[in-house]
Amino acid sequence: MQWFLEIAWWIPLVPLLGAIANGLAGKRLGKTFVSTVGVGTVAAAFGLALGALAALLAVPGRQFQRDLFAWIPLGSPGAGGFGATFEAPVGYLVDPLAAVMILVVTGVGLLIHVYSVGYMGHDEGYSRYFAYLNLFTASMLLLVLANNFLLMFVGWEGVGLCSYLLIGFWYQKESAAAAGKKAFIVNRVGDFGFVIGMLLLFLAFGTLRFTEVNGLARPLVEQGMVTAGMITAITLLLFVGATGKSAQLPLWVWLPDAMEGPTPVSALIHAATMVTAGVYMIARTGALWALAPLSGAVVAITGALTALFAATIALTQYDLKRVLAYSTISQLGLMLLAAGVGAYTAAIFHLMTHAFFKGLLFLAAGSIMHALGNRIDLREMGQLRRRLPQTFLTFGVGWLAIAGVPPLAGFWSKDEILAEALALGTPYWWASGPVLWGIGTLASFLTAFYMSRAFYLAFFSDQRLDRHVEAHVHESPRSMTRPLWILAGLSILGGAPFGWQALGGGQTTLGAFLDPVWAVAAHGAPEAAHHAPVPNWVLMLFATGVAVVGILIARAGYRTRPFETPEPAQRTLGPFWAFFEDKWHIEAIYHAVFVRGGTALARFLAGPVDQGGVDRAVNGVAGAVGKVGTGLSRAQTGLVRSYAMSILAGAILVVAYFAFR
């Protein structure tokens, strides 16, 4: 059994080999080859992941770590201020957290690969698509299996690259190309935080290995070797990285545009897996966050506010994929809310169920697009339940799951997040339990409402299809509907077995499996006061009520009535509707400040500063100091001369500094 852990490094390697094969030879060897390799390698990885899980259960301590080779040794005895011997191995860590992640990535990934066979069947970039998708899977698996920050960063950038390649997959489309660019640039801001955080972490700890970081954090702080402020700085910087990847405030802007990519990509990368990397990263370094209550509070409140913010935008959208995109941002906010208060099990639980139901919703939306000839506007749908019965039923399951209707998967995980938020909270009033719970509940109410709105507009309401489209509406092929049904099954059953014990307030199945991961981290920590102010079943009842009310309000407004603008929600919200629809004006502000400002700054630096400004400035200095070239006040009197003046001025400044310091 142990054998499966010994070979766990094949889990990312197999899809990587698939990517190479498809990238190099796919075009020549034809579609059957590409599909077989593309789907087959992910299926193999899924099998290996299952084996690894089974093997892990038999390992005492449930942790298996192995270094394959020393990647970056930087042993430097005695030199430098810290005398730290640094090594970043290429190695992997399998523990319950990693096991859950690899199963989600390969499992949901496999279904989406199968779906893609049908969905992308007619695309001329078929082999390129599968090469990218396999490469993504490999990078994501590397990210979750890496046993140190640096290797994780390789996966982190790898998934970013694939996301960028797949958003811009239809690069002939101007908007797709622009969306890819936007995702790329916004994510760089996040990466900046991540890199600086990682370097500070190394500086403070002398290691980047997760097990060592988690193990050393508390002792080092208690011995005064590392200050609490340092830990706060590190965690906040890492969080900047997480906000980029997981599309949180203020770096959320790229995700809605990312919907320009093929729909299965939105399902896999921009809903189920990559965007959860930020949540995973925080969970991975739980011990650090336990020592930085301020950072935890910042994470929790950012998550909560993002959840609410994105939900308000989602209810004004007509593009079904954008509704789902904002919904993803909102749900990721809930996961970070949980991670911020230290309820990692709840965060990972929701990550898992969200992968099921959001993957399902996206694939069902893809099925609608497939049927309607790539139309995705809710205003051009209606009454689809008769024409697309399978899509209707499966989308319906996803809808109820995300709305939080018991006993579907989403209900259990969302409830656990809200309950834990209320019980744990953070020490700061602005992120205390009741505040977080209140915002989270409001976001959940909005979720139930906007998902129902979308559902009724698409499948009920009046029939608003284009006449040309109507004639061709057809249910999708089996390779697409089968993954839908499997995901629907998971969305129904994927929650209760892992979390039903919460009904009585006991430890859940998933908790029993995952909690030991953070028990090491919390070793020696004062026992978190886990006082539940309200019995859990009361909260569950309340949450169910909130979901049902949200659904019923939407039902009243959209189920049978023909669609008209302004629609019911718009009439009720009045001026707020426009405010929400315009994304709270945030994107406009970003554009004005960063895009226009940045362009102007770059132009300024490249133009006047380098060609005129610096020359002119140094000419001024040189003229004043050396009394040379009095006529050089203008820069364009001869380039060599002006360059020489620049050198002279620089030399004078350097000499002056050295001599008269």
Place this chain on the structure above:
Amino acid sequence: MSNSAAQLAYLAPELVVAVGAVAVLALDILLPERSRRLLARATAAALLASLAAVWWLYAGEVAGRPERLFTGTLVRDGYSLFLDAVFLLAGILGALVSARYVDREGLQSGEYYALMLFAVLGMMLMAVSAELVTLFISYEILSLSVYVLSGIARGRAESAEAAMKYFLLGAFSSGFLIYGIALIYGATGTTALEAIGAAVMSRGLFGNSLLLIGMALVTVGFAFKVAAVPFHGWVPDVYQGAPLPVTAFMSAGVKAAAFGALARVLFTAFGSLSAVWQPALWLLALLTMVLGNTAAIAQTNIKRMLAYSSIAHAGYMLAGVAAYTAGDVALGSVLYYALVYTAMNIGAFAVVLVVGREGEGNQELSDYRGLAVRHPWVAAGMALFMVSLSGLPPTAGFLGKFYILNAALRANLIGLAVALVLASLISWYYYLRVVWLMYFIKPGEAPPTLSGAPSLRLAVGMAAVLVLILGLWPSAALNLAQVAALTVTAGGLPVIGRP
């Protein structure tokens, strides 16, 4: 070490290159016109033979213990061996990318390759110099060779203009260097680096203004050669005007040589004055990184973009030198970066050559539109070099930058480290714009056919493999850099401020 023949054995790599240069000149006269192509091969062979000599000295464990030669004017140590390998790599790649170009543009091939070998010789002698006058002479061997190389395309006005500018400004900064050396001699009575260091300590010359001004002028002389801001004005013009393979060769080689010499002078002779020069280098590094990267954004010509990019990379390496207090970690990071930069930058230029047309055509960024559709391998190579130059994993550029960051942080230069990360963040924009153009933009109406000389393809392939190896399995090269750095810092570096 008295036997001069035995001493010469330690200089085998340099001697091989010198003999090679003369042999290329002789072959140029002796060979019939149509066999001139052999000259490129002869050049590559000489450089490879020299590389073998470097290996031989390494194998003889010369790297670990410095060997002083010719009454201490030269020193053969791991540091110089490592740098020699970098120069030879630059030379080999330079010769490979030149072969087709020299024929096509009708350049004087005999002079071209001989000058290239002399330039490499100058670089190698700079690396082994343990004394300022020898260092200066080596510096001039290098400089004169590259001045002429920049102007060797006599038919093109830009080339002549580049050579003229480079020469005038180079002569100007050489003046600073030699004047600085004179002042240092005046203050300490010696030009030997170790003796200067000892004199500063024993005679307490920490506040001697003659010495300080001398040190400042020497720093300026090298800052010109590495293209640090504000001594960078010549770089875009010269890089754009000089023949492309020459630009490729000197952007990496000359920079590495100047950094090697600057670091050795500062670490060996002026270590005890680090409190004086460290902040100055700090500022130069900052200015260089920021200006190089921001100005590169606005470029539309790929040669100019790479010129500003090379300024930016000089800034990163200056940060490594400024991290003096991190000792061998700092020096090792600079050495490693020099190696990495040579591979990735010449690689990028090689792709520019592949895409380029006769008479320096096809060098606008817009010429890279849709390259991936028609030439996936070339585009993949370029993408790799761009990713590496921008410092993203898992390429060599990432690790190079990582080590410099590591050194800066160990030297407690946290502000500079943050600036470095921010500067590379800016650089991602213009490097990845090339990737963007190649992969996401539709090709123009008349897609260029590529000049597919096998030697050029070989150069791209070699550079790409190196970039990957240095990124994925860096330990071997890194250990060599570390050992090399330790030979300079072994005696322990003094860290003393002005009393």
